[in-house]
Amino acid sequence: MTSRTTAGLARFNSADGDTAAHLLHEVCTSTVWVNAVLAKRPYADTEALLKASDAAMRELAAEDLGQAMAGHPPIGRPKPGDPASAREQSGMAGASEQLKAELLELNLAYQDRFGHVFLICATGLTGEQMRDAARARIGNTLEQEREIVRGELGKINRIRLTRLVAVAEGDPS
Structure with missing residues:
Protein backbone atom coordinates (compact mmCIF):
# COMPACT_ATOMS: atom_id res chain seq x y z
CA MET A 1 0.00 0.00 0.00
CA THR A 2 1.40 3.38 -0.95
CA SER A 3 1.68 6.24 1.51
CA ARG A 4 -0.96 8.05 -0.58
CA THR A 5 -3.37 5.10 -0.18
CA THR A 6 -2.55 4.82 3.53
CA ALA A 7 -3.29 8.52 4.00
CA GLY A 8 -6.52 8.24 1.99
CA LEU A 9 -7.70 5.25 4.00
CA ALA A 10 -6.80 6.99 7.27
CA ARG A 11 -8.75 10.06 6.13
CA PHE A 12 -11.77 7.87 5.27
CA ASN A 13 -11.54 5.96 8.57
CA SER A 14 -11.35 9.17 10.62
CA ALA A 15 -14.02 11.14 8.71
CA ASP A 16 -17.17 11.93 10.64
CA GLY A 17 -20.10 9.64 9.90
CA ASP A 18 -21.92 12.05 7.57
CA THR A 19 -18.80 12.75 5.51
CA ALA A 20 -17.93 9.06 5.25
CA ALA A 21 -21.53 8.21 4.30
CA HIS A 22 -21.45 10.90 1.60
CA LEU A 23 -18.18 9.49 0.23
CA LEU A 24 -19.62 5.99 0.16
CA HIS A 25 -22.83 7.20 -1.48
CA GLU A 26 -20.65 8.55 -4.31
CA VAL A 27 -19.36 4.99 -4.74
CA CYS A 28 -22.75 3.24 -4.52
CA THR A 29 -26.21 4.73 -4.08
CA SER A 30 -27.64 1.79 -2.11
CA THR A 31 -28.36 2.99 1.43
CA VAL A 32 -28.09 -0.58 2.73
CA TRP A 33 -24.63 -0.97 1.14
CA VAL A 34 -23.47 2.42 2.48
CA ASN A 35 -24.61 1.58 6.01
CA ALA A 36 -23.03 -1.89 5.93
CA VAL A 37 -19.65 -0.56 4.77
CA LEU A 38 -19.81 2.40 7.14
CA ALA A 39 -20.56 0.14 10.11
CA LYS A 40 -17.29 -1.79 9.74
CA ARG A 41 -14.96 1.22 9.98
CA PRO A 42 -12.13 1.58 10.72
CA TYR A 43 -10.46 -0.57 8.07
CA ALA A 44 -6.96 -1.93 8.58
CA GLY A 66 -32.38 -1.31 -7.83
CA GLN A 67 -31.38 1.62 -5.63
CA ALA A 68 -27.72 1.02 -6.47
CA MET A 69 -28.43 0.82 -10.21
CA ALA A 70 -30.41 4.05 -10.11
CA GLY A 71 -27.14 5.87 -9.44
CA HIS A 72 -25.67 4.81 -12.78
CA PRO A 73 -26.32 6.56 -16.09
CA PRO A 74 -26.95 4.55 -19.24
CA ILE A 75 -23.86 3.38 -21.13
CA GLY A 76 -23.00 5.96 -23.76
CA ARG A 77 -24.62 8.78 -21.80
CA PRO A 78 -22.50 9.61 -18.74
CA LYS A 79 -23.94 12.13 -16.30
CA PRO A 80 -22.95 15.67 -17.31
CA GLY A 81 -20.39 17.03 -14.88
CA ASP A 82 -19.72 13.61 -13.33
CA PRO A 83 -16.05 12.78 -13.85
CA ALA A 84 -16.49 9.23 -12.49
CA SER A 85 -19.09 8.18 -15.06
CA ALA A 86 -17.20 9.94 -17.86
CA ARG A 87 -13.95 8.21 -16.83
CA GLU A 88 -15.65 4.82 -16.48
CA GLN A 89 -17.33 5.11 -19.87
CA SER A 90 -14.31 6.50 -21.70
CA GLY A 91 -14.44 3.52 -24.06
CA MET A 92 -17.40 5.23 -25.73
CA ALA A 93 -15.53 8.51 -26.26
CA GLY A 94 -14.37 7.69 -29.78
CA ALA A 95 -17.35 5.54 -30.74
CA SER A 96 -18.96 6.06 -34.11
CA GLU A 97 -22.44 7.52 -34.35
CA GLN A 98 -23.63 4.11 -35.58
CA LEU A 99 -22.22 2.37 -32.49
CA LYS A 100 -23.76 5.01 -30.22
CA ALA A 101 -27.13 4.52 -31.93
CA GLU A 102 -26.85 0.72 -31.58
CA LEU A 103 -26.04 1.01 -27.91
CA LEU A 104 -28.92 3.44 -27.34
CA GLU A 105 -31.31 0.99 -28.99
CA LEU A 106 -29.95 -1.89 -26.91
CA ASN A 107 -30.13 0.22 -23.73
CA LEU A 108 -33.80 0.96 -24.39
CA ALA A 109 -34.63 -2.67 -25.21
CA TYR A 110 -32.76 -3.83 -22.11
CA GLN A 111 -34.56 -1.29 -19.93
CA ASP A 112 -37.93 -2.40 -21.33
CA ARG A 113 -37.08 -6.02 -20.59
CA PHE A 114 -35.53 -5.66 -17.13
CA GLY A 115 -36.87 -2.33 -15.83
CA HIS A 116 -33.46 -0.75 -15.22
CA VAL A 117 -30.42 0.52 -17.08
CA PHE A 118 -27.98 -1.91 -18.66
CA LEU A 119 -25.21 -1.97 -16.08
CA ILE A 120 -21.70 -3.11 -16.82
CA CYS A 121 -18.32 -2.30 -15.33
CA ALA A 122 -17.25 -0.26 -18.36
CA THR A 123 -13.76 0.57 -17.14
CA GLY A 124 -11.29 -0.61 -19.76
CA LEU A 125 -13.97 -1.79 -22.21
CA THR A 126 -14.40 -0.54 -25.76
CA GLY A 127 -17.75 0.58 -27.08
CA GLU A 128 -17.93 -2.59 -29.13
CA GLN A 129 -17.35 -4.76 -26.06
CA MET A 130 -20.12 -2.94 -24.18
CA ARG A 131 -22.50 -3.32 -27.14
CA ASP A 132 -21.68 -7.02 -27.45
CA ALA A 133 -22.27 -7.55 -23.73
CA ALA A 134 -25.65 -5.82 -23.95
CA ARG A 135 -26.59 -8.02 -26.91
CA ALA A 136 -25.54 -11.16 -25.06
CA ARG A 137 -27.25 -10.28 -21.80
CA ILE A 138 -30.63 -9.17 -23.15
CA GLY A 139 -31.66 -12.82 -23.47
CA ASN A 140 -31.00 -13.59 -19.80
CA THR A 141 -33.72 -14.33 -17.29
CA ARG A 146 -29.81 -9.70 -11.30
CA GLU A 147 -26.75 -11.77 -10.34
CA ILE A 148 -24.70 -10.45 -13.26
CA VAL A 149 -25.61 -6.90 -12.23
CA ARG A 150 -24.63 -7.68 -8.63
CA GLY A 151 -21.20 -8.76 -9.90
CA GLU A 152 -20.82 -5.72 -12.15
CA LEU A 153 -21.78 -3.36 -9.31
CA GLY A 154 -19.24 -5.11 -7.10
CA LYS A 155 -16.49 -4.49 -9.67
CA ILE A 156 -17.50 -0.84 -10.02
CA ASN A 157 -17.55 -0.38 -6.24
CA ARG A 158 -14.07 -1.92 -5.92
CA ILE A 159 -12.67 0.46 -8.54
CA ARG A 160 -14.34 3.47 -6.95
CA LEU A 161 -13.29 2.52 -3.40
CA THR A 162 -9.71 1.96 -4.49
CA ARG A 163 -9.75 5.37 -6.12
CA LEU A 164 -11.39 6.92 -3.04
CA VAL A 165 -8.61 5.85 -0.72
CA ALA A 166 -5.88 6.61 -3.30
CA VAL A 167 -6.91 10.19 -4.06
CA ALA A 168 -4.73 12.70 -2.29
CA GLU A 169 -6.26 15.40 -0.13
CA GLY A 170 -7.58 18.18 -2.34
CA ASP A 171 -7.02 16.17 -5.55
CA PRO A 172 -10.38 16.17 -7.39
CA SER A 173 -9.45 13.43 -9.89
Missing part, protein backbone atom coordinates in the same frame (compact mmCIF):
# COMPACT_ATOMS: atom_id res chain seq x y z
CA ASP A 45 -6.18 -1.74 4.88
CA THR A 46 -7.75 -1.31 1.46
CA GLU A 47 -8.28 -5.06 1.06
CA ALA A 48 -10.42 -5.12 4.22
CA LEU A 49 -12.51 -2.25 2.82
CA LEU A 50 -12.95 -4.09 -0.49
CA LYS A 51 -13.93 -7.31 1.28
CA ALA A 52 -16.53 -5.42 3.34
CA SER A 53 -17.89 -3.94 0.11
CA ASP A 54 -18.11 -7.39 -1.49
CA ALA A 55 -19.88 -8.81 1.57
CA ALA A 56 -22.37 -5.93 1.63
CA MET A 57 -23.03 -6.37 -2.10
CA ARG A 58 -23.77 -10.09 -1.66
CA GLU A 59 -26.43 -9.24 0.93
CA LEU A 60 -28.35 -6.67 -1.12
CA ALA A 61 -31.96 -7.57 -1.83
CA ALA A 62 -33.47 -6.87 -5.25
CA GLU A 63 -34.83 -3.51 -4.06
CA ASP A 64 -31.38 -2.49 -2.79
CA LEU A 65 -29.80 -3.49 -6.11
CA LEU A 142 -34.43 -11.70 -14.64
CA GLU A 143 -32.69 -13.86 -12.01
CA GLN A 144 -29.59 -14.40 -14.17
CA GLU A 145 -29.37 -10.72 -14.93
Whole structure:
Protein backbone atom coordinates (compact mmCIF):
# COMPACT_ATOMS: atom_id res chain seq x y z
CA MET A 1 0.00 0.00 0.00
CA THR A 2 1.40 3.38 -0.95
CA SER A 3 1.68 6.24 1.51
CA ARG A 4 -0.96 8.05 -0.58
CA THR A 5 -3.37 5.10 -0.18
CA THR A 6 -2.55 4.82 3.53
CA ALA A 7 -3.29 8.52 4.00
CA GLY A 8 -6.52 8.24 1.99
CA LEU A 9 -7.70 5.25 4.00
CA ALA A 10 -6.80 6.99 7.27
CA ARG A 11 -8.75 10.06 6.13
CA PHE A 12 -11.77 7.87 5.27
CA ASN A 13 -11.54 5.96 8.57
CA SER A 14 -11.35 9.17 10.62
CA ALA A 15 -14.02 11.14 8.71
CA ASP A 16 -17.17 11.93 10.64
CA GLY A 17 -20.10 9.64 9.90
CA ASP A 18 -21.92 12.05 7.57
CA THR A 19 -18.80 12.75 5.51
CA ALA A 20 -17.93 9.06 5.25
CA ALA A 21 -21.53 8.21 4.30
CA HIS A 22 -21.45 10.90 1.60
CA LEU A 23 -18.18 9.49 0.23
CA LEU A 24 -19.62 5.99 0.16
CA HIS A 25 -22.83 7.20 -1.48
CA GLU A 26 -20.65 8.55 -4.31
CA VAL A 27 -19.36 4.99 -4.74
CA CYS A 28 -22.75 3.24 -4.52
CA THR A 29 -26.21 4.73 -4.08
CA SER A 30 -27.64 1.79 -2.11
CA THR A 31 -28.36 2.99 1.43
CA VAL A 32 -28.09 -0.58 2.73
CA TRP A 33 -24.63 -0.97 1.14
CA VAL A 34 -23.47 2.42 2.48
CA ASN A 35 -24.61 1.58 6.01
CA ALA A 36 -23.03 -1.89 5.93
CA VAL A 37 -19.65 -0.56 4.77
CA LEU A 38 -19.81 2.40 7.14
CA ALA A 39 -20.56 0.14 10.11
CA LYS A 40 -17.29 -1.79 9.74
CA ARG A 41 -14.96 1.22 9.98
CA PRO A 42 -12.13 1.58 10.72
CA TYR A 43 -10.46 -0.57 8.07
CA ALA A 44 -6.96 -1.93 8.58
CA ASP A 45 -6.18 -1.74 4.88
CA THR A 46 -7.75 -1.31 1.46
CA GLU A 47 -8.28 -5.06 1.06
CA ALA A 48 -10.42 -5.12 4.22
CA LEU A 49 -12.51 -2.25 2.82
CA LEU A 50 -12.95 -4.09 -0.49
CA LYS A 51 -13.93 -7.31 1.28
CA ALA A 52 -16.53 -5.42 3.34
CA SER A 53 -17.89 -3.94 0.11
CA ASP A 54 -18.11 -7.39 -1.49
CA ALA A 55 -19.88 -8.81 1.57
CA ALA A 56 -22.37 -5.93 1.63
CA MET A 57 -23.03 -6.37 -2.10
CA ARG A 58 -23.77 -10.09 -1.66
CA GLU A 59 -26.43 -9.24 0.93
CA LEU A 60 -28.35 -6.67 -1.12
CA ALA A 61 -31.96 -7.57 -1.83
CA ALA A 62 -33.47 -6.87 -5.25
CA GLU A 63 -34.83 -3.51 -4.06
CA ASP A 64 -31.38 -2.49 -2.79
CA LEU A 65 -29.80 -3.49 -6.11
CA GLY A 66 -32.38 -1.31 -7.83
CA GLN A 67 -31.38 1.62 -5.63
CA ALA A 68 -27.72 1.02 -6.47
CA MET A 69 -28.43 0.82 -10.21
CA ALA A 70 -30.41 4.05 -10.11
CA GLY A 71 -27.14 5.87 -9.44
CA HIS A 72 -25.67 4.81 -12.78
CA PRO A 73 -26.32 6.56 -16.09
CA PRO A 74 -26.95 4.55 -19.24
CA ILE A 75 -23.86 3.38 -21.13
CA GLY A 76 -23.00 5.96 -23.76
CA ARG A 77 -24.62 8.78 -21.80
CA PRO A 78 -22.50 9.61 -18.74
CA LYS A 79 -23.94 12.13 -16.30
CA PRO A 80 -22.95 15.67 -17.31
CA GLY A 81 -20.39 17.03 -14.88
CA ASP A 82 -19.72 13.61 -13.33
CA PRO A 83 -16.05 12.78 -13.85
CA ALA A 84 -16.49 9.23 -12.49
CA SER A 85 -19.09 8.18 -15.06
CA ALA A 86 -17.20 9.94 -17.86
CA ARG A 87 -13.95 8.21 -16.83
CA GLU A 88 -15.65 4.82 -16.48
CA GLN A 89 -17.33 5.11 -19.87
CA SER A 90 -14.31 6.50 -21.70
CA GLY A 91 -14.44 3.52 -24.06
CA MET A 92 -17.40 5.23 -25.73
CA ALA A 93 -15.53 8.51 -26.26
CA GLY A 94 -14.37 7.69 -29.78
CA ALA A 95 -17.35 5.54 -30.74
CA SER A 96 -18.96 6.06 -34.11
CA GLU A 97 -22.44 7.52 -34.35
CA GLN A 98 -23.63 4.11 -35.58
CA LEU A 99 -22.22 2.37 -32.49
CA LYS A 100 -23.76 5.01 -30.22
CA ALA A 101 -27.13 4.52 -31.93
CA GLU A 102 -26.85 0.72 -31.58
CA LEU A 103 -26.04 1.01 -27.91
CA LEU A 104 -28.92 3.44 -27.34
CA GLU A 105 -31.31 0.99 -28.99
CA LEU A 106 -29.95 -1.89 -26.91
CA ASN A 107 -30.13 0.22 -23.73
CA LEU A 108 -33.80 0.96 -24.39
CA ALA A 109 -34.63 -2.67 -25.21
CA TYR A 110 -32.76 -3.83 -22.11
CA GLN A 111 -34.56 -1.29 -19.93
CA ASP A 112 -37.93 -2.40 -21.33
CA ARG A 113 -37.08 -6.02 -20.59
CA PHE A 114 -35.53 -5.66 -17.13
CA GLY A 115 -36.87 -2.33 -15.83
CA HIS A 116 -33.46 -0.75 -15.22
CA VAL A 117 -30.42 0.52 -17.08
CA PHE A 118 -27.98 -1.91 -18.66
CA LEU A 119 -25.21 -1.97 -16.08
CA ILE A 120 -21.70 -3.11 -16.82
CA CYS A 121 -18.32 -2.30 -15.33
CA ALA A 122 -17.25 -0.26 -18.36
CA THR A 123 -13.76 0.57 -17.14
CA GLY A 124 -11.29 -0.61 -19.76
CA LEU A 125 -13.97 -1.79 -22.21
CA THR A 126 -14.40 -0.54 -25.76
CA GLY A 127 -17.75 0.58 -27.08
CA GLU A 128 -17.93 -2.59 -29.13
CA GLN A 129 -17.35 -4.76 -26.06
CA MET A 130 -20.12 -2.94 -24.18
CA ARG A 131 -22.50 -3.32 -27.14
CA ASP A 132 -21.68 -7.02 -27.45
CA ALA A 133 -22.27 -7.55 -23.73
CA ALA A 134 -25.65 -5.82 -23.95
CA ARG A 135 -26.59 -8.02 -26.91
CA ALA A 136 -25.54 -11.16 -25.06
CA ARG A 137 -27.25 -10.28 -21.80
CA ILE A 138 -30.63 -9.17 -23.15
CA GLY A 139 -31.66 -12.82 -23.47
CA ASN A 140 -31.00 -13.59 -19.80
CA THR A 141 -33.72 -14.33 -17.29
CA LEU A 142 -34.43 -11.70 -14.64
CA GLU A 143 -32.69 -13.86 -12.01
CA GLN A 144 -29.59 -14.40 -14.17
CA GLU A 145 -29.37 -10.72 -14.93
CA ARG A 146 -29.81 -9.70 -11.30
CA GLU A 147 -26.75 -11.77 -10.34
CA ILE A 148 -24.70 -10.45 -13.26
CA VAL A 149 -25.61 -6.90 -12.23
CA ARG A 150 -24.63 -7.68 -8.63
CA GLY A 151 -21.20 -8.76 -9.90
CA GLU A 152 -20.82 -5.72 -12.15
CA LEU A 153 -21.78 -3.36 -9.31
CA GLY A 154 -19.24 -5.11 -7.10
CA LYS A 155 -16.49 -4.49 -9.67
CA ILE A 156 -17.50 -0.84 -10.02
CA ASN A 157 -17.55 -0.38 -6.24
CA ARG A 158 -14.07 -1.92 -5.92
CA ILE A 159 -12.67 0.46 -8.54
CA ARG A 160 -14.34 3.47 -6.95
CA LEU A 161 -13.29 2.52 -3.40
CA THR A 162 -9.71 1.96 -4.49
CA ARG A 163 -9.75 5.37 -6.12
CA LEU A 164 -11.39 6.92 -3.04
CA VAL A 165 -8.61 5.85 -0.72
CA ALA A 166 -5.88 6.61 -3.30
CA VAL A 167 -6.91 10.19 -4.06
CA ALA A 168 -4.73 12.70 -2.29
CA GLU A 169 -6.26 15.40 -0.13
CA GLY A 170 -7.58 18.18 -2.34
CA ASP A 171 -7.02 16.17 -5.55
CA PRO A 172 -10.38 16.17 -7.39
CA SER A 173 -9.45 13.43 -9.89
